[in-house]
Amino acid sequence: xxxxxxxxxxxxxxxxxxxxxxxxxxxxxxxxxxxxxxxxxxxxxxxxxxxxxxxxxxxxxxxxxxxxxxxxxxxxxxxxxxxxxxxxxxxxxxxxxxxxxxxxxxxxxxxxxxxxxxxxxxxxxxxxxxxxxxxxxxxxxxxxxxxxxxxxxxxxxxxxxxxxxxxxxxxxxxxxxxxxxxxxxxxxxxxxxxxxxxxxxxxxxxxxxxxxxxxxxxxxxxxxxxxxxxxxxxxxxxxxxxxxxxxxxxxxxxxxxxxxxxxxxxxxxxxxxxxxxxxxxxxxxxxxxxxxxxxxxxxxxxxxxxxxxxxxxxxxxxxxxxxxxxxxxxxxxxxxxxxxxxxxxxxxxxxxxxxxxxxxxxxxxxxxxxxxxxxxxxxxxxxxxxxxxxxxxxxxxxxxxxxxxxxxxxxxxxxxxxxxxxxxxxxxxxxxxxxxxxxxxxxxxxxxxxxxxxxxxxxxxxxxxxxxxxxxxxxxxxxxxxxxxxxxxxxxxxxxxxxxxxxxxxxxxxxxxxxxxxxxxxxxxxxxxxxxxxxxxxxxxxxxxxxxxxxxxxxxxxxxxxxxxxxxxxxxxxxxxxxxxxxxxxxxxxxxxxxxxxxxxxxxxxxxxxxxxxxxxxxxxxxxxxxxxxxxxxxxxxxxxxxxxxxxxxxxxxxxxxxxxxxxxxxxxxxxxxxxxxxxxxxxxxxxxxxxxxxxxxxxxxxxxxxxxxxxxxxxxxxxxxxxxxxxxxxxxxxxxxxxxxxxxxxxxxxxxxxxxxxxxxxxxxxxxxxxxxxxxxxxxxxxxxxxxxxxxxxxxxxxxxxxxxxxxxxxx
Numbered sequence: 138x139x140x141x142x143x144x145x146x147x148x149x150x151x152x153x154x155x156x157x158x159x160x161x162x163x164x165x166x167x168x169x170x171x172x173x174x175x176x177x178x179x180x181x182x183x184x185x186x187x188x189x190x191x192x193x194x195x196x197x198x199x200x201x202x203x204x205x206x207x208x209x210x211x212x213x214x215x216x217x218x219x220x221x222x223x224x225x226x227x228x229x230x231x232x233x234x235x236x237x238x239x240x241x242x243x244x245x246x247x248x249x250x251x252x253x254x255x256x257x258x259x260x261x262x263x264x265x266x267x268x269x270x271x272x273x274x275x276x277x278x279x280x281x282x283x284x285x286x287x288x289x290x291x292x293x294x295x296x297x298x299x300x301x302x303x304x305x306x307x308x309x310x311x312x313x314x315x316x317x318x319x320x321x322x323x324x325x326x327x328x329x330x331x332x333x334x335x336x337x338x339x340x341x342x343x344x345x346x347x348x349x350x351x352x353x354x355x356x357x358x359x360x361x362x363x364x365x366x367x368x369x370x371x372x373x374x375x376x377x378x379x380x381x382x383x384x385x386x387x388x389x390x391x392x393x394x395x396x397x398x399x400x401x402x403x404x405x406x407x408x409x410x411x412x413x414x415x416x417x418x419x420x421x422x423x424x425x426x427x428x429x430x431x432x433x434x435x436x437x438x439x440x441x442x443x444x445x446x447x448x449x450x451x452x453x454x455x456x457x458x459x460x461x462x463x464x465x466x467x468x469x470x471x472x473x474x475x476x477x478x479x480x481x482x483x484x485x486x487x488x489x490x491x492x493x494x495x496x497x498x499x500x501x502x503x504x505x506x507x508x509x510x511x512x513x514x515x516x517x518x519x520x521x522x523x524x525x526x527x528x529x530x531x532x533x534x535x536x537x538x539x540x541x542x543x544x545x546x547x548x549x550x551x552x553x554x555x556x557x558x559x560x561x562x563x564x565x566x567x568x569x570x571x572x573x574x575x576x577x578x579x580x581x582x583x584x585x586x587x588x589x590x591x592x593x594x595x596x597x598x599x600x601x602x603x604x605x606x607x608x609x610x611x612x613x614x615x616x617x618x619x620x621x622x623x624x625x626x627x628x629x630x631x632x633x634x635x636x637x638x639x640x641x642x643x644x645x646x647x648x649x650x651x652x653x654x655x656x657x658x659x660x661x662x663x664x665x666x667x668x669x670x671x672x673x674x675x676x677x678x679x680x681x682x683x684x685x686x687x688x689x690x691x692x693x694x695x696x697x698x699x700x701x702x703x704x705x706x707x708x709x710x711x712x713x714x715x716x717x718x719x720x721x722x723x724x725x726x727x728x729x730x731x732x733x734x735x736x737x738x739x740x741x742x743x744x745x746x747x748x749x750x751x752x753x754x755x756x757x758x759x760x761x762x763x764x765x766x767x768x769x770x771x772x773x774x775x776x777x778x779x780x781x782x783x784x785x786x787x788x789x790x791x792x793x794x795x796x797x798x799x800x801x802x803x804x805x806x807x808x809x810x811x812x813x814x815x816x817x818x819x820x821x822x823x824x825x826x827x828x829x830x831x832x833x834x835x836x837x838x839x840x841x842x843x844x845x846x847x848x849x850x851x852x853x854x855x856x857x858x859x860x861x862x863x864x865x866x867x868x869x870x871x872x873x874x875x876x877x878x879x880x881x882x883x884x885x886x887x888x889x890x891x892x893x894x895x896x897x898x899x900x901x902x903x904x905x906x907x908x909x910x911x912x913x914x915x916x917x918x919x920x921x922x923x924x925x926x927x928x929x930x931x932x933x934x935x936x937x938x939x940x941x942x943x944x945x946x947x948x949x950x
Contacts, residue, residue, distance in 0.1 A: 149220075150201070151239040154209035159202050162192060162238060165225065166199025169234055173199050179227030183236075184467050186489050191221060192238065201236070209240045210277035215306075217242075217279040226467060231485070233515060244282035244335025248274040250343040251400055255329075257345060258443035261319040262352030268298070269311040270399070270437060270447050272343050274331030285334035290327045297329075302433070302449070311345070319349040355386040356444035357394045359436075364450040366418075370426040371459050378409065378418040383438035383446055390441040399435035399447070409434055409452070418450060426456040427491045458496040458545025463489045464553045467518075472558035475529040483509065483557065484521040488541045496545040504538035504552060511539065521555075529559040530596040563601040563655025567593035569663040574649075576631075579670045580639040588622065588667055591629045593651035601655040604629075609648035609662065618647050622667070631665065639671040640712050673717040673766025679774045681708040691777040694756075698748045704733065707740035707774055709762045719765035725773065726759035733778070735760055742776060754781045 150163045166173055175181075176196045183194050193204040213219030220239040226232070250272045257269060276284040287309035289297040294317055298310045309329065317325075325347040332340040359381065366379040385392040396416045398406055409432070410421040418434070434450040469484035490497040501511045501519045508525040521537070535557045542550035569591065576589035595602040606629040611618050622645065624631050631649070645667040652660035682692075682705065692705045711718040722740040727733055732752060734745045742758065756778035763771040 147235040147237070149237040149239065151241055152203075152207075153241045153243050154207050154212075155243060155245060156203045156207060158205055162201040162203060164200050165194070165234075165236065169225075171199070171227075173197070175227065179229055179232065180468075181225060181227050183223050184226055184465070184487060185221070185223035186463070186465055186487055187221075187223075192223065194225065207240055209242050209279075210246065212240060215277070215279060219279075226485070228468060231482075233518070242279045242282050244278055244333060244337075244339060246277045246282075247339035248276040248284050248331035248333055248341040250274050250329075250331070250341055252343065254344045254346065256348070258348045258350050259313070259317060260350045260352050260442045260444070261317045263313050263317060263356075263442075263444065265313050265316060267313040267356060267444065268446075269295075269313075270435075270445060271297075271309045271311050271329050271345070273306070273308045273399075274341055274343075276331070276333050276341075278333060278335065281334040283333060284331055285338075286332050288330040288332065290330070292325065292327055294322075294325065295327065317349045322349060324348050350442060352442075355391070355440075357383040357385045357438035357440050357446045359383045359438060359446050359448035362448055364436075364448060365453070366450065367453045367455055368420060368424055369455050370424050370457050372420055372424065374420060374422070376420040378420060378452055379450060381411070381416040381418065381436050381438075381448055381450065383416070383448070385438075385440045385444075387440060387442070393441050394438050395440075397437050397439065399437055405432065405434055408432065411436065424452075424454050426454045426493070427460065430454055456493050456496060458492055458543060458547070458549055460491040460496075461549040461551045462499045462541035462543055464539060464541050464551055465489075466553070466555065469521075469555060471556065472560035473523070473527070474562060475527045475559050476562045476564070477523055477527060479523050479525055481523045482520055483523065483537075484555065486511075486519045486521060486539060488517050488519065490541075490543050492543065492545065496543055498544040499541050500544075501539060501541050504540050507535060507537060509535070509537055527559050529561050529598070530565060532559065533598075534558045561598045561601050563597055563653065563657070563659060565596045565601075566659035566661050567595045567604050567651035567653055568661060569593045569651065571663065574663060574665045575668065576665070577668050577670050578633060578637060580637050580672045581674055582633055582636055584633060584635050586633050588631045588633055589665070591624070591631065591649050591651075591663060591665065593629070593661065593663075595653050597653065597655065601653055603654035604651050605654070607650045607652060609650055611648065613645060614642065618645070621645055622647060624649055631667075637669045639669045639714065640675070643669050645669070671714045671717050673713055673764060673768070673770060675712045675717075676770035677709045677711045677720055677762040677764055677772045679707065679709045679762060679772055681706070682774065682776060684774065691779040692742075693779045693781065694744070694748060696748050696750060696752070696780060696782055698744055700744060700746055702744040702748075704742040704744065704778055705776060707735070707742065707760050707762065707776070709740065709772065709774075711764050713764065713766065717764055717766040721763050721765070723761050723763065724758065725761040726757075728753060728756045728758070732756065733758055742778075748780060752780050754779055756780055 148163070148165065148168045152160075152162055165171070166176060171181075173196075176199055181194060181196045183190070183192060190204050191207050193202050194200075195202060209219045212221065218239055219242070220237050222235060222237045225234040225236055227234075252272060255272055259267075259269070271287070274284055274287070276282075284307050287297060287299055287307070289295065289309075289311065294313060294315045295311045296314045298312050299307060300310065301307050311327075311329075325345075327345040327347065329343045329345055330340050331342075332338055360383070361381075364379050364381055368376060368378060381396060383394050383396070385394050395413045396411050397413060398409060398411050400406065406421075408420070408422040408424060409418055411418045416436075416438075418436075424432070431454065432452040434452065436448050436450055437445050438447070439445045465487040467485040467487050470482075473481065473483060486501065488499050488501060490499050499517075501513070503509055503511055508523060508527060509521060510524040512520045512522055514520055521539070536554050537557055538552050538554045540550055540552040542548050574589060574591055578586075578588055591606065593604050593606075595604055605626045606624045607626065608618060608622070608624045613621060619634070621634055621637075622631055623634050629649070629651075645665075647665050647667070648662050649665055650660050650662050652658050694702065694704055707722055709720055709722075711720055720740075721737050722735045723737065724730065724733065724735045729752065732744060732746060732748070733742055733756070735742055735758075740760070740762070742760070758776040758778060759773060760776060761771050761773050763769050
């Protein structure tokens with residue numbers, strides 16, 4: 138884009154024709170006062186609007202040189218002075234200088250005649266003074282180098298008369314000075330020599346052969362010396378021009394006249410035609426006002442005696458609007474930046490119309506509605522400028538159609554379309570189609586999995602529309618977001634960096650920034666929410682009843698329990714969510730399936746019939762807890778139920794419960810090895826030990842059959858069978874520490890936590906001590922055996938008072 142500042146200057150050079158290519162015409166830089174640097178920076182160039190460029194500008198030297206051969210005769214014909222013009226244009230700011238080069242004639246052409254021989258027939262009766270038109274020589278040169286004179290070879294009958302027409306063209310007539318004598322000279326041979334005024338002088342010759350005839354003493358005479366007529370250019374062939382008329386005083390055949398166009402005028406015979414008997418002149422070819430505005434036709438009238446007279450017909454050509462304007466783009470800038478201000482120059486247009494007057498008056502317009510307009514600064518020059526702000530995102534290119542129309546009737550017009558591209562500037566930030574993106578990812582996903590794709594649009598182009606996606610820096614739970622997800626800078630694909638755990642994190646909220654590649658870059662943000670979907674990856678966990686490794690946990694049910702009696706409640710949880718955490722309870726196995734049922738939703742174990750005396754004391758229930766996931770996960774819990782009204786009954790029945798105590802393989806090995814080593818010498822010791830065991834057993838049986846009252850206690854919550862959960866709120870905690878490397882056993886007692894839990898060890902073989910009081914009394918009898926014994930029994934008996942009753946909780950470890 139360049140700034141337009143109009144400056145004008147005019148210089149004129151004169152050069153001879155036929156100069157060699159590269160010959161210097163003049164120093165335009167000096168003559169116009171322009172610095173060479175200005176010529177280069179202004180992109181100086183020559184604009185002529187012609188197809189042939191006769192000159193060339195050497196901008197680096199500031200000189201004007203001949204570009205190709207200049208033939209003045211070809212360029213201007215007989216027009217003098219001969220010159221051609223062109224414009225020198227500079228940009229930034231714009232300057233326009235008009236240069237005219239006058240081409241001077243040199244004597245490079247000899248006078249020539251259209252024919253080399255001319256034959257005349259002249260009657261011997263021709264009176265002195267008779268005129269005979271001679272051929273006209275043609276010399277393309279002008280001035281002193283043009284046709285200068287005619288000379289007639291020496292003779293005694295004829296003299297030469299020289300004339301010039303209104304245009305300055307010279308021609309000659311041969312005038313009879315002395316009558317001819319056919320008997321003496323039946324024929325004559327003369328020479329007409331045409332010479333120019335150049336140095337050296339050049340000439341042309343035509344031979345005149347004269348045949349002398351017998352008496353015809355009157356020549357034809359035209360009634361007008363000059364005939365004038367007009368014709369429209371581009372008139373059709375056969376168009377009437379005018380009629381010439383000549384008369385001859387002779388009679389008979391000597392009075393017959395024939396009209397002809399002088400053959401000495403070259404190309405006229407191809408344009409006009411005359412009827413040789415009537416003198417009617419019509420158009421034979423095409424006339425063009427732009428080539429010739431006027432034609433002069435020399436008409437000859439010849440009688441039978443070869444006597445002639447001549448006249449001139451002047452035909453003026455009337456211009457018609459037959460040339461459309463011609464558009465030439467002198468300078469055009471494309472692309473143009475979309476942030477260009479209104480009034481920015483896009484191009485300079487030169488318009489020409491070869492017609493004249495109103496037919497050559499041209500106006501320029503832009504065909505369609507567009508943000509451009511045409512301004513006229515100089516004659517025949519127009520400037521194409523922006524008229525409003527451009528927006529490449531709305532329209533990225535324009536086809537600007539410039540129409541040049543003349544003022545003729547009808548008017549002629551020419552249009553030319555120029556392709557203009559609008560270049561982009563970074564004026565649009567990337568835009569996301571959504572304010573918030575949401576995606577769902579199932580937990581335990583594979584690291585690197587694609588979560589979703591964010592995509593922004595930028596209406597700019599190229600680098601300004603190249604979008605990079607950046608993960609905004611923020612923390613989740615104290616860890617950077619980059620430890621959880623990543624975003625592909627090119628595609629906007631968000632990947633999971635690691636496997637997600639729904640139980641740890643349920644949602645990720647992050648911000649992605651889209652930034653274009655402009656300078657400066659523009660950006661926009663979008664919020665992305667990634668919801669972690671739960672997967673059934675955690676089985677249910679049983680909170681109650683607690684499964685111990687070496688103890689039997691038994692729930693007591695009195696034999697007087699009614700239908701729907703709440704035995705206990707299985708409590709389980711699932712850390713999953715939704716339907717994966719919906720738990721259902723089902724009785725898998727039972728000693729007596731007809732006695733108990735499990736609530737499928739709440740896990741409550743209730744009796745489904747009246748407990749009878751026939752029911753076994755020892756009841757073992759296997760309850761399976763399942764979640765609602767796909768596939769489902771489950772956990773199994775064993776519930777031991779004691780159906781009894783007293784503790785002794787419970788103890789006697791549960792003594793044969795299989796216990797889960799695991800034997801130490803290594804200890805067994807050493808015991809077996811020890812027994813193998815022990816010989817007969819230790820048999821006596823074994824007998825003593827057996828005796829001691831029998832003695833202790835007898836003591837325990839005496840205590841068992843004593844009159845000590847044992848009153849079973851039934852928790853009051855068990856009596857509520859309607860609308861109660863039956864959840865046990867208190868648990869006795871017992872912690873027993875035993876050592877294998879000493880002869881001591883450490884027993885530790887905890888606080889009371891439940892009122893209906895019976896913890897028993899089937900391996901119990903200790904001696905129960907008699908209670909000394911019916912009220913709140915704690916009696917502890919612990920018997921500890923050396924560590925080499927496989928079973929180390931200890932008895933802990935706890936009694937507490939509740940509403941005046943004695944409650945017995947017995948546990949073996």
